[in-house]
Amino acid sequence: MTAPLIELRHLGKSFGAVRALEDVSLAIGRGEIHCLAGENGSGKSTLIKVISGIWQPDKGEILFDGKPVHAMTPRDAIARGVQVIYQDFSLFGNLSVAENLALSNELQEGRRLVSWGRVRRIAREATRKLGVDLDLDALVETLPTAGKQLVAIARALMSDPRLLIMDEPTTALTGREVEALFRVVRDIQGRGIAVLFVSHKMREMLDISERLTVIRSGQVVAAGPIGEFDEAKITRAMTGQEIAAEGYRWEAQPGRKPLLEVSGLTVPGEIEDVNLRVMPGEIVGISGLLGSGRTELALALFGMKPGHAGSIRLEGRELRLGSVQDAIAHGIAYVPEDRLTEGLFLTQTIDRNMLATSHDRLSRMGVLQGGRAAREAAAMIREMAIATPTGNRPVTQLSGGNAQRVVIGRWLMNDPKLLILNGPTVGVDVGSKAGIHRKIRELARARGLGVLMISDDLPELVDNCNRILVLHRGRLVSEVAAEETSEAALSAQLGALA
Numbered sequence: 001m002t003a004p005l006i007e008l009r010h011l012g013k014s015f016g017a018v019r020a021l022e023d024v025s026l027a028i029g030r031g032e033i034h035c036l037a038g039e040n041g042s043g044k045s046t047l048i049k050v051i052s053g054i055w056q057p058d059k060g061e062i063l064f065d066g067k068p069v070h071a072m073t074p075r076d077a078i079a080r081g082v083q084v085i086y087q088d089f090s091l092f093g094n095l096s097v098a099e100n101l102a103l104s105n106e107l108q109e110g111r112r113l114v115s116w117g118r119v120r121r122i123a124r125e126a127t128r129k130l131g132v133d134l135d136l137d138a139l140v141e142t143l144p145t146a147g148k149q150l151v152a153i154a155r156a157l158m159s160d161p162r163l164l165i166m167d168e169p170t171t172a173l174t175g176r177e178v179e180a181l182f183r184v185v186r187d188i189q190g191r192g193i194a195v196l197f198v199s200h201k202m203r204e205m206l207d208i209s210e211r212l213t214v215i216r217s218g219q220v221v222a223a224g225p226i227g228e229f230d231e232a233k234i235t236r237a238m239t240g241q242e243i244a245a246e247g248y249r250w251e252a253q254p255g256r257k258p259l260l261e262v263s264g265l266t267v268p269g270e271i272e273d274v275n276l277r278v279m280p281g282e283i284v285g286i287s288g289l290l291g292s293g294r295t296e297l298a299l300a301l302f303g304m305k306p307g308h309a310g311s312i313r314l315e316g317r318e319l320r321l322g323s324v325q326d327a328i329a330h331g332i333a334y335v336p337e338d339r340l341t342e343g344l345f346l347t348q349t350i351d352r353n354m355l356a357t358s359h360d361r362l363s364r365m366g367v368l369q370g371g372r373a374a375r376e377a378a379a380m381i382r383e384m385a386i387a388t389p390t391g392n393r394p395v396t397q398l399s400g401g402n403a404q405r406v407v408i409g410r411w412l413m414n415d416p417k418l419l420i421l422n423g424p425t426v427g428v429d430v431g432s433k434a435g436i437h438r439k440i441r442e443l444a445r446a447r448g449l450g451v452l453m454i455s456d457d458l459p460e461l462v463d464n465c466n467r468i469l470v471l472h473r474g475r476l477v478s479e480v481a482a483e484e485t486s487e488a489a490l491s492a493q494l495g496a497l498a
Helices: 043-049 074-079 097-107 116-129 143-158 175-190 201-208 231-239 296-301 324-329 340-344 351-352 370-383 400-412 430-447 458-464 487-497
Strands: 005-014 020-028 031-036 059-064 068-069 082-085 163-167 194-199 213-217 219-225 260-267 271-278 283-288 309-314 334-335 420-421 449-455 467-474 475-481
Touching: 005 043, 020 031, 020 043, 020 059, 020 219, 020 458, 031 043, 031 175, 031 201, 043 163, 043 194, 043 296, 074 231, 082 143, 097 116, 097 143, 097 175, 116 143, 143 163, 143 175, 175 194, 175 201, 175 430, 213 231, 213 449, 219 231, 219 324, 231 430, 260 296, 271 296, 271 400, 271 449, 271 467, 271 475, 283 296, 283 458, 283 487, 296 334, 296 420, 296 449, 324 334, 324 458, 334 400, 334 467, 340 400, 351 370, 351 400, 370 400, 400 420, 420 430, 430 449, 430 458, 449 458, 458 487
Parallel strands: 031 194, 031 213, 082 163, 163 194, 283 449, 283 467, 334 420, 420 449
Antiparallel strands: 005 020, 005 059, 059 068, 213 219, 260 271, 260 309, 467 475
């Protein structure tokens, strides 16, 4: 390793009786890409906030360029070249790209009047430093996730950082977008900037980082050059246990008819002439590049594209899906990719989130039967193995994996026939991910539930699906049996469609 830019020595941090960090030591070299790995709740976020001066450690010391730093504040950290890009990017969606890039500079210089020419000059310089071409007049809220991330990186580079911390930067990116991000990260490294890449995605760690530190329960449990690790070793370090791949192989039962039959499904400008079937107990995967029509297909099956043409049959019955209510009434459930903005009521409790789609069923004369509702919510919390002492806690206190179990459990309370999962484990750590996969397979086997699994995670599709369908430009272009393909073969097929 090169001479350390920053060293953390025996750090400890507690919040009341909870020890978030205990005896954590870590060194990041100049121009090094260092991965910090761990499951949700392992202490990664706490460590980031200590490095960036938001929180002060209770014990231990921090050194920059070999010199101890005491009582470091966020301003001190920025002055020493530390910049953090958080998961939500911390951008202003109602402002343009140029305004987002220039705002910090304008505020720092105490300017009271805006010079739009100056704003654009600052923004152009920021994008030049990153080497990307962005529409400076576009509202940030209209950009795709990858575009927002580039804006956040460009803004960080304006401060000439020496250490760039990227917190779960690939959570909502497709495979091609991840590759593009990695090219940007390596370019940043080439300028001598160190990168702390915080993640729980093992393949990405192995691909991008030079050194790896794994923390679990606030302690360092493994550290070293990336060449000393493989996926199995990282998994053991992160979870403390062996997690073996468990494939799901569905076997057709003689005489069983399809649960779902879709013929000629067309949404003008989005999907065209899609034909597919799902059998009872079968998990069918759907893959495709960004803009392939995957989400549009899911929304059409969930009644959110009422202008569609074609036929949708469930258990042999032709459906007229003019609304979400129609889909729910026929036993169709949909778990969206973005659980924070589309799947959860963030101001409500776990119980209330769990009961959100069951009010009609659990009400009498328009009044919710509180006792019965509480019992059913508690039963589903147990069935989904959600880690919480009570359903009265705010849903925002749950980890990503447990929050996703709430969204899935909510639909299971209505005993659906077809479950559509769009990115079922996006932003979920490896241990929770395996648990969610087991639960989905169990539901398919035990209940005869039909599952459509839409995902960018190719191993997720190969391990959990019976068949995998590939969409391209709104059309189904191929179908393969999961046991007859591999991640590499699927990746090559998708690459050929780019």
